[in-house]
Amino acid sequence: MKTLKAMSLLVILSLACATAYPQTKDLGLGAFENDQSPILMAVDAGLISRQPDNPYLMLVLYLASKDPGPSITVDRNDIVMVANGQEYHMPSVEELRKNYQGEIRDIGFYRRLGKEGIVSSWIRLYKFQTKSDFFPPLTRRAPLAVNEGSMAGPIGFMSKCYFKNPGLAKGDSFLIRVHDKKNPDLTGEITVTIK
Secondary structure (H helix, E strand, O other): OHHHHHHHHHHHHHHHHHHHOOOOEEEEOOEEEEOOOOEEEEEEOHHHHHOOOOOEEEEEEEEEEOOOOOOEEEEHHHEEEEEOOEEEEOOOHHHHHHHOOOHHHHHHHHHHOOOHHHHOOHHHHOEEEOOEEOOOOOOOOOOEEOOEEEEEOOEEEEEEEEEEOOOOOOOOEEEEEEEOOOOOOOEEEEEEEOO
16 A cells, blocks of 8 residues: 555656646757647757857747737847756857857858757747848848847747857757746746757
8 A cells, every 4th residue: 555655656746747847849959849838839959069168159049929918029138058958058249259259150050950850849830030140140131230139929939049059069958047027927948058
């Protein structure tokens, strides 16, 4: 009888943990998704897997509202990377351009990487704005630099994100966390593992 009670308690605890913590799915090729929180998230970190020693880590972040009702706005300062127990915010565009001259190379290299993993996620069901970006390249046809991304209904937000490399290496994991500008209860988080 004690064994049955202990087994029942373990099942209840595992179910509680499964609903309390968001689930990240590894899609392969450096892509990850989480479709369990109010802000749907997908990350293409294929470039980080290829160049984990870059001074700034570039990933492509896809965000969308799980609820088709109210719109969600995420400020660039509300997107953080949590690595080794510490939070890191994205640098400003000016800081990145002053300290790092690899943006054009990153974009060119990223375009040649496989996208099969990321397109197999929930993003195929949404339309993403392409005329705005947190880190637009220095080109004539570059999208507009923005400080926040909005999403509502079937329209999502996609942008390149850069974070200063805190000394990550292959095999390490980090968390990307976001929340709505007006309602901090609308959140999303996703775990990325460098492979």
